[in-house]
Amino acid sequence: MNYHANEKGYYGEFGGSFVPEMLYPNMEELQENYLEIMADPDFKKEFQGLLKDYVGRPSPLYLAERLSDKYKAKIYLKREDLNHTGAHKINNTIGQILVAKRLGKKRIIAETGAGQHGVATATVCALAGLDCTVYMGEIDIARQAPNVARMKMLGARVVPATSGSKTLKDATNEAIRAWINNPVDTHYIIGSVVGFHPYPDMVARFQSVISEEMKWQLKEHEGTENPNYVIACVGGGSNAAGAFYHYLDDENVKLVAVEAAGKGVNSGESAATSILGKIGIIHGSKTILMQTADGQIVEPYSISAGLDYPGVGPQHAHLFQTRRAEFLNATDDEAMEAGLELSKLEGIIPAIETAHALAVLSKISFKPDDIVVINLSGRGDKDLNTYIKYFNLA
Ligand SMILES: *Cc1c(COP(=O)(O)O)cnc(C)c1O
Numbered sequence: 001m002n003y004h005a006n007e008k009g010y011y012g013e014f015g016g017s018f019v020p021e022m023l024y025p026n027m028e029e030l031q032e033n034y035l036e037i038m039a040d041p042d043f044k045k046e047f048q049g050l051l052k053d054y055v056g057r058p059s060p061l062y063l064a065e066r067l068s069d070k071y072k073a074k075i076y077l078k079r080e081d082l083n084h085t086g087a088h089k090i091n092n093t094i095g096q097i098l099v100a101k102r103l104g105k106k107r108i109i110a111e112t113g114a115g116q117h118g119v120a121t122a123t124v125c126a127l128a129g130l131d132c133t134v135y136m137g138e139i140d141i142a143r144q145a146p147n148v149a150r151m152k153m154l155g156a157r158v159v160p161a162t163s164g165s166k167t168l169k170d171a172t173n174e175a176i177r178a179w180i181n182n183p184v185d186t187h188y189i190i191g192s193v194v195g196f197h198p199y200p201d202m203v204a205r206f207q208s209v210i211s212e213e214m215k216w217q218l219k220e221h222e223g224t225e226n227p228n229y230v231i232a233c234v235g236g237g238s239n240a241a242g243a244f245y246h247y248l249d250d251e252n253v254k255l256v257a258v259e260a261a262g263k264g265v266n267s268g269e270s271a272a273t274s275i276l277g278k279i280g281i282i283h284g285s286k287t288i289l290m291q292t293a294d295g296q297i298v299e300p301y302s303i304s305a306g307l308d309y310p311g312v313g314p315q316h317a318h319l320f321q322t323r324r325a326e327f328l329n330a331t332d333d334e335a336m337e338a339g340l341e342l343s344k345l346e347g348i349i350p351a352i353e354t355a356h357a358l359a360v361l362s363k364i365s366f367k368p369d370d371i372v373v374i375n376l377s378g379r380g381d382k383d384l385n386t387y388i389k390y391f392n393l394a
Helices: 021-039 041-055 065-071 089-102 116-128 138-143 145-153 168-181 199-207 209-222 238-247 314-321 332-346 352-358 381-391
Strands: 061-063 074-079 107-112 131-137 157-161 186-189 229-233 254-262 278-282 285-289 325-331 371-376
Touching (some): 021 041, 021 168, 021 199, 041 089, 065 074, 065 332, 074 209, 089 186, 089 199, 089 238, 107 116, 107 168, 116 131, 116 145, 131 168, 138 157, 145 157, 157 168, 168 186, 199 209, 199 238, 199 314, 209 371, 229 238, 229 352, 238 254, 238 314, 238 371, 285 314, 325 352, 332 352, 332 381, 352 381
Parallel strands (some): 074 371, 107 131, 107 186, 229 254, 229 371, 254 325
Antiparallel strands (some): 278 285
């Protein structure tokens, strides 16, 4: 079984590029150049140099002893929360800004939901001296004020998306529309392994540094490169794609993808795409997405803004369909409790997205010598207000 994209960007039946004709020149320019650019030794040197000196990589692989005691397995945390800007998203934006520069682009556009990808994009635009516009749903702008302020400080323009539900999906539509109107000098930095070919593959390759490091770090700690389990939360799926990447072909490593169940899978307020979704096309890619019988996209819900996307990337749809990855889910309540538990047991406050991955520890029966790696995708500073309200901490 092949779990990687073929040359047309298909993972089994999922993926591809379903875009309006007006976008063909941009899409083809990227498709024809991304692999060559990424393989260029100068590019690699610059990318790796920035990951080391600007992002702070390698991120530590930390044996969480008190968490391990509690769940009766050897649990490691891959500390993406310690990256500059507080999550894994910067790995991808650094990579894409370097691609944009090599393609001679002068302007960058991006979409953002909670604002994390917008901040990571505004950051690398400041670094590279490129003009930056971030599209963000009007509702998200209102509820994510600190990230809007960060983007502005970093020199980005934040443009409200006022159509539809005024959230992430609408911001993505708006960014694609802006690209169609401004194709020549502009690059669109997508924030997850979603969208048309080559985005899912390109973003997964940039995030694959996560599992590349996990291999040598586990070798140092345990004398083996392979854990028994890799667990990661899935919104669009980029942190999971990076954590799974170098283990996809090693079927002894169990891959666990965790979706947000919101108020419960059958509550009507959920983002558990693999269970609730059907095959369809969103943002240029064939995948699994939440939709009504006549193909209208269903609004997802999760307490964590980073997980409420109505689809998953096409690679994840393929991993789900082939059962290469096991798809579990966690409710808002389960995630919040898991976030508090990690804070108390290990002194690490995780992002609420990440807390969903932690919440499945109690749902898997481990053997005592199982080695488990959880991808700690981000830190919880941005979520403090949600934690405060939920646990009455004020
Ligand atoms: C954005 C985000 C996610 C979800 O995005 P993926 O593409 O699924 O990784 C998860 N965790 C954190 C901390 C995020 O900021």
